[in-house]
Structures are given as structure tokens and as C-alpha cells.
Amino acid sequence: MDEPIHFFVKSLTLMQNDTAQIEQIQNKDERAFSLLYDKYAGAIYSVILKMTKDEGKAQNLLQDTFMTVWNKVDTYDADKGRFYTWIYRIAKNKVLNSLRKTDLLIQTEDFSVYENKEEDSNIDSEHLELKGAITMLEAHHKKAIELVYFNGLTHREAHLQMDVPLGTFKSYIRQALKLLRKTYTKTLSFLLLLFNLM
Amino acid sequence: MKWDNKIIIENGLLEQYLLGELNNKECQQIEEVLASNADLKSYFEDLEKDFETLGLENAVAPPEKLKTQLLSQIKESDSPEVKVVSIENRSNTRAYFRIAASIAALLMISTFWLYNQLADFKKEQKIVNTENEKLINTLENLNNKLESETALFATLSHSDTEQYILKGNALMPNGKVVSYINHSTKAVVINTEKLPILDDDHDYQMWADVEGEMINMGVIPKDNNLLAMSYIENSESLNITIEPAGGNDHPTVEKLVTNVYLR
Numbered sequence: 001m002d003e004p005i006h007f008f009v010k011s012l013t014l015m016q017n018d019t020a021q022i023e024q025i026q027n028k029d030e031r032a033f034s035l036l037y038d039k040y041a042g043a044i045y046s047v048i049l050k051m052t053k054d055e056g057k058a059q060n061l062l063q064d065t066f067m068t069v070w071n072k073v074d075t076y077d078a079d080k081g082r083f084y085t086w087i088y089r090i091a092k093n094k095v096l097n098s099l100r101k102t103d104l105l106i107q108t109e110d111f112s113v114y115e116n117k118e119e120d121s122n123i124d125s126e127h128l129e130l131k132g133a134i135t136m137l138e139a140h141h142k143k144a145i146e147l148v149y150f151n152g153l154t155h156r157e158a159h160l161q162m163d164v165p166l167g168t169f170k171s172y173i174r175q176a177l178k179l180l181r182k183t184y185t186k187t188l189s190f191l192l193l194l195f196n197l198m
Numbered sequence: 199m200k201w202d203n204k205i206i207i208e209n210g211l212l213e214q215y216l217l218g219e220l221n222n223k224e225c226q227q228i229e230e231v232l233a234s235n236a237d238l239k240s241y242f243e244d245l246e247k248d249f250e251t252l253g254l255e256n257a258v259a260p261p262e263k264l265k266t267q268l269l270s271q272i273k274e275s276d277s278p279e280v281k282v283v284s285i286e287n288r289s290n291t292r293a294y295f296r297i298a299a300s301i302a303a304l305l306m307i308s309t310f311w312l313y314n315q316l317a318d319f320k321k322e323q324k325i326v327n328t329e330n331e332k333l334i335n336t337l338e339n340l341n342n343k344l345e346s347e348t349a350l351f352a353t354l355s356h357s358d359t360e361q362y363i364l365k366g367n368a369l370m371p372n373g374k375v376v377s378y379i380n381h382s383t384k385a386v387v388i389n390t391e392k393l394p395i396l397d398d399d400h401d402y403q404m405w406a407d408v409e410g411e412m413i414n415m416g417v418i419p420k421d422n423n424l425l426a427m428s429y430i431e432n433s434e435s436l437n438i439t440i441e442p443a444g445g446n447d448h449p450t451v452e453k454l455v456t457n458v459y460l461r
Contacts, residue, residue, distance in 0.1 A: 030272060037265055042257030043250075049258055062260055063268050070272050080229055081216070081242075084250045089218040132255030149252065154219045155210060170210040177213070181248055 022083055025073050033070060040084060041066065044091045046127070050150040051095045054122040061098060065091040092152050133183040134176075141176035144169060203238055206231065212242050216249060350424055353385040354378055362458045364438060370394060370455040377436055379460065384429040386415065391423045396440065403441045405449045406433030417445040435459045 024032035044065060048058040068090050076086050130150070134142055140162070147158035159169035206212060206228075214220055215228045232239050353359055359380040366373035376389040393402060404415040404427055415427045418438070437457040439449045 030269065033272065034265070034269060037268065041265070042259050043253035045260040046256045046258040047253060059260065059264055063264060063271070066268050067271060067275070071275070079233070082246045082250060084253065085216055085246050088249070088253065092218050127258050130256055132252070134252060134255070145252070148213070148217055148219075149249065150256070154217075155214055170208070170213075173210055173213055174207075177245065177248055180252060181244065184248065184251055 018083070019078065022073070022076065022078070025070070026076075036069075036083075037066060040087055043084070044087060047088065047150055047152075048091055048095055049123065049127045050146075051092070051152040052099065053128065055124070055127070056122060057098065058123075061091065061094050065094055068094070096152055133180050133187075136183065137176055137179055140164075141172055141179065144172035145176045145180075148173065202231070203235065206238060207241065212238070212245055216242070216245055346426065347424075349385075350387050350426060353380055353383065353387045353426070356380050356383060356385075358382045359385075360461070362436065362460065364436060364456040364458045366456050367454070369440075369453070373455065375438060375456060377458070379429075379436075384431075386427040386429045387424065388418070388427055389424050390418055393418070396420070399443050400440050401443050401445060402438050402455075403445045403449070405437045405439065406430035407435040407437060408432050409434075412437065412449045414445070414447075417441075433460060 021032050021036060025036060041062065045058065045062050048061050048065070049055065052058045052061065065087065069087055072090075076083065130142065130146060134145060137145070143162060144158065147153045147161055148155060151158075153161060155166065155169060155173075159166045162169060162172075164172070211220070211224075211228060215225060220228065232242055359378050362377045362379065364375040364377060370393075372392075373394045374392045376392075378387040378389075379385070388404070390402075396402065401420070402418040404418060405412040406415050407413075408430060409432070413430045413433070415430060415436070418427075419425060435457055437449065438455055439446075439451070440453040440455060441450060
């Protein structure tokens, strides 16, 4: 229980969409950027690892992603979404482009890019395992989220992968997210209660 | 609107938008809806938070060296800008230096050129001045000459002028002098064209005889054929002697070459 509490204290501070920090980064404050990296690099690295299944590639892409964040931070618009979402999209695009480039020579069908990746394992299998609330979900919910969020598939690609109709797949995602939310709010209430008691 | 919301939510459009699966046009449409629809906006914000939490829960710590590399890369990516600026500045200053140097060089060249021009002008002015002086001298000479010639001519052409021929004696058998005397204007003009040329040590000198006394009328110059001599009142005769160069106080009678009595 110690770890989730520790995580939630951390994530509580992260939940604020830190406008001031973003402004500092936009003003090319390297210290603010370093703090931002500390916050998000792990989450983004995890996504990139699960998409590429290659630690070397993932490290390059992670660096590339944060370089882009540094260079393009002026184009971030807080009205359109959270900073994390923005970084996540940058990382995902970079990974997909890199995978398309390398696989274009072998396979032309986009969909096949994500198949049979397990064969060449340049990765600690532990990095591919999911952690936290998602592990408590039913297998199909967990799989659906894993495919679109961690493996970078589109809804259309993912429903084929799971061999269910697109509509069904979409409801999997919705239900999975609803369940995750419930867990998160429960833990949050527990935490708030804990704080109040202290 | 509710129906719209339902369609958007059931189709998982917000999830797909969040995950970056939509194309630019679709993204724009979603963004427009989100900007105007508070319910959907709040639904989307929850989605974002959930996905963010999900990501943070699954974080895998990247190797420490990555951060160090990234931060030094950032410094590198920034420093060229600074360098570029400084180079621009330097090239700007260099450009200014070049312009200043060019101007200075132009000034030097033009100053030198002007100085040379001035020197030339001065030289020319000197020449012009000299020429001018020469011309003035010449003009004066000409004027003087003209004046004397006019005077001579006036005497020669005067109605009262009398002509006397001084014929050479035994000492000067082939020589003669023509003299013109005007008593009213008191002028004497002689034509020495036919006088034999003397050496440099001797000159012809003219004398007037007044009551037995020889009065000096002047040395006859060698460079002119027609010349005026001093008019002496009451002279009875005109006489020419050969004297040492520059003339004599008294005539050397033995060297008398010609004479004529006046009427």
C-alpha cells in the first residue's frame, strides 16, 4: 500500500496543470525543463518502450521527443489540452514515424507493423508489463487500453487485433476508462481522508 | 446538442482525439466543439487526467545519462543561437569598420588628390603670373616703342621738320646719317641705317656746335636705326665723332666722321 500512496501524493501535485512551469519553459528556463522531464519522462518512456519494444530505440526517441518539447514549446496551447497530452502525442507520432520508416522496407501494410514484434527482444520483458490500476481490469478491458494507449494502435487497428467489431471495441475503452476513474477517485478519497485524519 | 454529445462520446471521438488518432480536419472540429461545449470539455478533461494517471502509474525510469545528454543537447542547441548573434554582431561591427575604413580611405585619397590639384594650380598660377608679367613687360615695351615711334613719326611727318644729310668724310667714305630737325617742336631724329658698324669698344656720339662750343647730343645706340637725339637750342651744326664706348665729355676732333651746317 506504501507504493500507491507515494504515487498518489506525487500525482496529486502533478494533477495541477502547471501553467507557471510551462511559461518558464517557454522562456527557455532549463531548470523548469529539467523538472518537467523528471515528472513526465518515465511515463513517456514507458509508452515508447511498449511501442518500440527496443530499449535503444526508445531512449533515442525519448530524447528526440523532449528536444521537440523544448524547441516547440511555444506552439503548446493550454486551451486545447493538458501539457502531458501534448507531449504524449509528440512521442507517439515520433515512434510511429520511426516504426513506419524501418518497416516500410519489409512490410507495406501499416497494420502489420505492430505484429510479431516480440520476436526480436531488445528489451527487458518487465518494461512491457502493465502496473497499477489497469492490472485490476478484466482482460479485454485491459487489452483494449493497452493497444491504443501503450502500443499506439488506432481504434480501427486495435479492434481488428482483438477481433471484435469497432463499436464493441469502443465500448470496451469507455468501460475500461470508467472503471479506472472509479479506482482513481476511490484512492483519491482514501488519500484525502488520510490527509484529514493526519 | 445532447445528441451531438452522445454521438461524440459513443464513437470514442474524444479518446481518439486525445490519443492523436484523428486527422487535422477532425481535430479542428473536435477543438471547436470542445471550445463551445462545457459538458464535453469537462468530460474530455477527465479523460486527459485518467490517461495521464494511467501513464504515470506505468512509468519506467529512463537511464540517468539520458537526462544529462538531453540537458547538454539543449545547451548546445541554444548556444549556436548565441554564437550566431555574436557572429552577426561581429560581422556588423566588421561591416561598420569596413564602411568607416572605406570612408577614411576615400577621404585620404580625395584629400591627396585635392592637395595635388592645389599644388598644380599653384604651379600653373606661378606660370601664368610669370607669363603675365612677361606680357605686361612686352606690352610696356611695345607701348614705349610705339610711343617713341609715334613721336619719331610725328617729328618725321611734321610740316616744319627739316632734313639734313650728314655725309661721311675721309674717315667714313661710305657712311651717312640722315637727320630731321624741327625747331618748333624742338625735336631731333636721325636715321643711322648707313653708319658703318663699330667694334664693341667704340660708339658714335653726336654733338651740336653752339657758338664754337660742342654740346653733347648723346651717344648713338647701336641697336636702332631711327632714333631721337637731344635738341640743342641755337646749334649751328651737327657733328658725329667716334668715341670710346659709353661716350665722352668732349669730342675727339680727330675722330670726326661727318658734320652738317644748319641753315
